[in-house]
Amino acid sequence: MIELCDIKYDDVQVGQEIPSFSHKFDRMDAIVYAGASGDFNPIHTNPYFAKEVAMLPDVIAHGLFNMALLGKTVMDWIGDPGYLKKLSCQFRGMVIPGDTVIFKGRVREKLEGNLVVLDVWAEKEDGSEVLKGGEAVVWLP
Amino acid sequence: MIDHKWIGKTYGPIKYEIGREKMREYAAAAKDHRPIFHDEEFAKQTKYGDIIAMPNFAAVYALRGAGMMLLDQEIKLNLAMLVHGAQEFEWFTVVKPNDVITETGKVADIYEKGNLDFIVYEGEARNQEGELVCRARATFIIRGGGAQ
Numbered sequence: 001m002i003e004l005c006d007i008k009y010d011d012v013q014v015g016q017e018i019p020s021f022s023h024k025f026d027r028m029d030a031i032v033y034a035g036a037s038g039d040f041n042p043i044h045t046n047p048y049f050a051k052e053v054a055m056l057p058d059v060i061a062h063g064l065f066n067m068a069l070l071g072k073t074v075m076d077w078i079g080d081p082g083y084l085k086k087l088s089c090q091f092r093g094m095v096i097p098g099d100t101v102i103f104k105g106r107v108r109e110k111l112e113g114n115l116v117v118l119d120v121w122a123e124k125e126d127g128s129e130v131l132k133g134g135e136a137v138v139w140l141p
Numbered sequence: 142m143i144d145h146k147w148i149g150k151t152y153g154p155i156k157y158e159i160g161r162e163k164m165r166e167y168a169a170a171a172k173d174h175r176p177i178f179h180d181e182e183f184a185k186q187t188k189y190g191d192i193i194a195m196p197n198f199a200a201v202y203a204l205r206g207a208g209m210m211l212l213d214q215e216i217k218l219n220l221a222m223l224v225h226g227a228q229e230f231e232w233f234t235v236v237k238p239n240d241v242i243t244e245t246g247k248v249a250d251i252y253e254k255g256n257l258d259f260i261v262y263e264g265e266a267r268n269q270e271g272e273l274v275c276r277a278r279a280t281f282i283i284r285g286g287g288a289q
Contacts, residue, residue, distance in 0.1 A: 002186045004177060023172065036163075036170035037200055038208075041220070054221050063225040068171035068197040075196075081177060081235070082189070084196050088229035088278075133227075 004080035009114045009140040018077040018105040018118065023069055025061050027097040033065040056094065063091035066101065066131055070120055073103040074136045085115070089134030093124065100125050105136060114139055143251050143258050143283070147216050152206035153245040153264075159194065159202065161238035168195040194236035196275075199266065200228075202236070203277040206246030207262040211281065216248075218260065219283055226259065226282040233273045241269040249278065258283040 030044040039062055042049035050059045067089055075081045095101055105120040116138050122131035168178035173195055176183035184192045194202075211218055236242070246264030253259065259282055266275045 001188065002183070004187060029170075033170045036167045039200075043221075064197070064200040064228065065171065067228055068173070068195070068200070071195070071197045072171060072173045075173070075175070081175075081193060081196055084232060086229070086231045087196070088227070090227040091225050 005083060005141060006079055007077070007140060009110070009116065012107055012110060012116055012140065014107050014110060016107045018074065018107075020105075021069065021073040021076065021103045022100060023103070024100045025095050025097060027059055029065065030059055030061055033062050033068075037062065037064060039064070056096075058096040061095035066091070066095060066122060069101070070103050070122055070131055070134060070136075074105055074118065074120060074138065077105070078138050078140065083139045084136065085139055086135065086137035087120070088136075089120065089122075089131040092129040092132045095124075095130055101130050103131075108135075114141070116140055142253060143216065143218070143260055145251050147213075147248050147260075148251050150210075150213075150216075150248045151245065152209045152247065153243070155205045155209075155244045155246075157202045157205060157242040157244065157266075159236055159238060159240040159242060161192065163201070164192065164194045164198060164236075164238065167198045167201060171195060171197060189235065189237070191237050196230065196232050198236065199230050199232070199275045199277055202242045203230070203244055203264050203266040203275045204262070204279060206244055206264045207277075207279045207281075210246075210248060210260070210262050216260075218281075219285075222284040224282050224284065225279065227280040229276075229278040231276045233275065234268070236268070236274060240274075242266050242274060243268075246277075256285055 120134035249263040
C-alpha cells in the first residue's frame with residue numbers, strides 16, 4: 001500500500017513555512033481553466049471584453065484558478081489530498097498575463113484531533129496581494 | 142443595490158455526475174499532475190483504490206447553484222462589473238469517478254460596503270450515499286452597484 005502523506009502531526013512546528021509554489025500566468029491558462037471549470041466569463045478569456053467593457057487592464061485569472069494553485073501548494077506539503085479539510089481565501093489583486101504569482105503558507109496553530117491550521121496567501125513578485133486572509137485546515141497522521 | 146428580499150432564495154437540488162476525464166482535466170488545468178488525480182494503476186496501490194478528484198474540483202460540482210444565482214433573471218446582477226471576492230470550501234470525504242453529487246444552495250447574504258454590493262452563495266454537496274462531501278461559500282462583489 002502506497003502512503004501519500006509522509007509528514008507527521010507531531011513533527012509540525014507552529015510558525016513553520018511550507019514550500020512555496022510559483023507560477024507565471026499565461027492567457028492560455030485562463031482559457032484551459034475556463035474549459036475545465038465551465039466558467040466562461042469573458043473577463044477571463046476575451047481581451048476586448050476585458051478592456052473595453054469590463055474596464056480591466058487585460059484578461060484576468062479566474063479567482064478559483066489562483067485558489068486551486070493555493071490548494072496544490074498545501075497538498076504538495078501534506079501529500080494526501082484527502083487530508084485537506086478546509087480552504088478559504090479572499091481574491092484581492094488581479095492577475096494578468098505575464099504576472100508571476102507565489103503561493104505560500106505558514107502553520108498558525110495545532111488543534112486537538114491532529115488538525116493543523118495554516119495561514120495561506122499568494123502574492124506577486126513585487127509583494128502585492130493576490131490571495132489574502134486565506135486559511136487551510138489539514139489533518140495529519 | 143441588490144434587493145435584500147432575495148436572501149434565502151434557494152437553488153437546486155442540482156445533480157452532477159463526476160466524470161473521470163473531467164476530474165483529470167480540472168486537475169491538469171490547475172497545474173496539478175500528482176498521480177492520485179490521474180493514474181488509476183497508481184491509485185489502486187493506495188487506500189483510495191481509484192483516482193480521486195482534486196478537492197478544488199468542488200468549484201465545479203459544488204458551485205453550480207452559484208452560477209444559477211449569477212444568471213438569475215429575477216435578481217439581474219450586472220455581470221460585467223462582477224468579481225469573485227472570497228471563497229471557502231470545507232471537505233468531508235473524497236470524490237471518485239461516477240459519484241453522483243447533489244447540490245443544494247441558497248443566497249446566504251446580500252450587503253453593501255461603500256459603492257460595492259456583495260452577494261453570498263452557500264451550497265452543500267452530497268454524494269449518492271447521502272454523505273456530505275463539501276460545503277461551499279462564495280462571496281461575489283459587484284463594482285459600482287449591483288443589479289442592472
